[in-house]
Amino acid sequence: MTDHLVVLLGGRRVGLVERDRNDSMSFSYDPEYRTAALSLSPALPLGDRRFADRDIRAFMEGLLPDDPQVRLLWASKFGVTDDAFDLLTHMGQECAGAVQFAREEDLAELIAGGGDYRRVDPKHIGARLKALREAATHSRWTLPDEHWSLPGAQPKFTLARIGDAWYEAHGAAATTHIIKPGISLMRHQAAVEFATMRAAKRLGLSVAEVDFDDFNGEGAIVVRRFDRIVVDGEIRRIHQVDMCQALGQPPSRKYERDGGPTGKQIADLLRSQSTRPDADVRRFSNALLFNYLSGSSDGHAKNFSLLIAGSQVRLSPLYDLATGLPYEARDAPNYSAFAIGGVRNFGEAYPKHWRQHAAEMGLDADERIAFIVDLAARMPDAFRDSMLSDIGGDLGKLLWRRTSERPGRLVSHCKSVEQRIGESRAGQGSAGGASKARGKSTPASNRTSFKARERGESAVSLGEPDIEGDR
Numbered sequence: 001m002t003d004h005l006v007v008l009l010g011g012r013r014v015g016l017v018e019r020d021r022n023d024s025m026s027f028s029y030d031p032e033y034r035t036a037a038l039s040l041s042p043a044l045p046l047g048d049r050r051f052a053d054r055d056i057r058a059f060m061e062g063l064l065p066d067d068p069q070v071r072l073l074w075a076s077k078f079g080v081t082d083d084a085f086d087l088l089t090h091m092g093q094e095c096a097g098a099v100q101f102a103r104e105e106d107l108a109e110l111i112a113g114g115g116d117y118r119r120v121d122p123k124h125i126g127a128r129l130k131a132l133r134e135a136a137t138h139s140r141w142t143l144p145d146e147h148w149s150l151p152g153a154q155p156k157f158t159l160a161r162i163g164d165a166w167y168e169a170h171g172a173a174a175t176t177h178i179i180k181p182g183i184s185l186m187r188h189q190a191a192v193e194f195a196t197m198r199a200a201k202r203l204g205l206s207v208a209e210v211d212f213d214d215f216n217g218e219g220a221i222v223v224r225r226f227d228r229i230v231v232d233g234e235i236r237r238i239h240q241v242d243m244c245q246a247l248g249q250p251p252s253r254k255y256e257r258d259g260g261p262t263g264k265q266i267a268d269l270l271r272s273q274s275t276r277p278d279a280d281v282r283r284f285s286n287a288l289l290f291n292y293l294s295g296s297s298d299g300h301a302k303n304f305s306l307l308i309a310g311s312q313v314r315l316s317p318l319y320d321l322a323t324g325l326p327y328e329a330r331d332a333p334n335y336s337a338f339a340i341g342g343v344r345n346f347g348e349a350y351p352k353h354w355r356q357h358a359a360e361m362g363l364d365a366d367e368r369i370a371f372i373v374d375l376a377a378r379m380p381d382a383f384r385d386s387m388l389s390d391i392g393g394d395l396g397k398l399l400w401r402r403t404s405e406r407p408g409r410l411v412s413h414c415k416s417v418e419q420r421i422g423e424s425r426a427g428q429g430s431a432g433g434a435s436k437a438r439g440k441s442t443p444a445s446n447r448t449s450f451k452a453r454e455r456g457e458s459a460v461s462l463g464e465p466d467i468e469g470d471r
């Protein structure tokens with residue numbers, strides 16, 4: 001017997017996933033869709049090809065939670081296996097991006113709108129957060145009438161904010177925000193993630209809009225979805241794919257060290273896909289350097305996405321940034337997800353590695369070094385302000401103390417970067433030629449020239465939503 005699952009994009013039917021009796025899937029676009037503009041992913045280009053199991057599976061797995069317990073709970077709720085086909089048959093009505101899944105018999109209802117909202121108060125949201133926090137990984141992310149799916153390992157749920165009120169989205173209703181209580185084994189992790197996102201924003205990187213809210217005594221990070229926009233009161237979906245999906249890799253390969261996409265592969269993908277390739281490769285490099293300098297170890301390929309709106313394809317705003325510096329070494333990895341010029345361990349990169357990183361990204365090495373100098377100089381203040389002002393109170397003070405103090409933590413890490421660049425310049429200066437050659441491509445004051453150039457990347461319009469260039 002063959003099972004069929006219809007795939008929709010932006011509310012329009014685009015193709016069919018078929019599953020044979022060996023649980024092997026294939027996918028092809030409908031003939032009438034093949035001349036459309038928007039594909040599901042760069043790894044699934046439009047055309048008459050029938051994609052094999054591994055191609056469509058990488059895309060579909062990429063929409064589902066990493067946590068096997070959540071998958072098993074979903075499977076048992078519907079009396080099906082935890083295979084991606086089965087899970088998305090039941091939970092694929094509201095996903096990351098503009099994709100949706102439906103059985104043929106449910107299609108008409110889905111296209112007609114198929115969903116509704118239920119208003120919830122902070123007390124209800126707080127109780128849901130508490131249940132997620134206490135049950136740790138064994139918790140149910142979704143409530144019985146919800147049919148959304150999001151990837152990632154952290155417990156989370158998604159809600160719609162309409163006006164000043166929060167709503168649960170039932171069926172195929174679209175949502176606007178992602179709510180996460182934080183990783184329960186890491187104390188105050190949601191606050192740390194919030195502070196890291198805010199610090200990145202202070203440093204001029206373009207990041208998703210975040211808040212740290214209290215729901216009846218339960219703190220949570222609240223992230224506005226950049227893959228949703230509200231037009232005339234209606235929530236619309238914007239398509240996005242993460243870098244594993246875009247490169248046809250399953251989520252099990254999200255880390256470079258596990259054989260997943262390399263930084264260079266992502267930079268190359270941005271060069272071939274983005275409608276602002278130079279700006280987006282630079283933004284991607286900025287993010288890798290931010291993660292490296294701030295001790296944020298989890299910036300893997302699924303924490304970067306392409307946002308695809310109308311004719312524009314851009315690296316999305318950054319999300320899921322979180323420093324591990326406030327934690328003990330045993331609780332947070334001391335290496336970054338992507339190597340910087342071959343180096344992963346925090347604190348071990350020298351200017352030659354930053355130059356190699358620039359070469360891998362196809363960017364000017366002097367401009368990258370200028371960026372790092374500027375970032376290292378401003379980063380401690382950005383984190384201090386985020387923790388002391390945005391979080392504030394005793395928690396803000398505690399987090400700042402833990403992030404900044406002790407050798408190897410933020411302040412000394414950033415200082416060592418400046419020191420190494422200074423030393424390398426002094427070395428090159430005495431050697432003569434190198435500094436002269438550098439002077440040619442980058443004017444004397446690196447920092448000023450970097451800022452001026454970055455400011456040139458002002459806000460660009462992406463259909464309706466705006467992706468700010470990094471400042």
Ligand SMILES: Nc1ncnc2c1ncn2[C@@H]1O[C@H](COP(=O)(O)OP(=O)(O)O)[C@@H](O)[C@H]1O
Nearest residue numbers: 096151152153154208223224225226227319320
């Ligand atoms: N602001 C956002 N807008 C749209 N999609 C997002 C946003 N933040 C995260 N996502 C999507 O949700 C997924 C899970 O979110 P993330 O914060 O990365 O969770 P986790 O901490 O579990 O990895 C991401 O992989 C991405 O696909």
Ligand SMILES: [Mg+2]
Nearest residue numbers: 152302303320
């Ligand atoms: Mg993530």
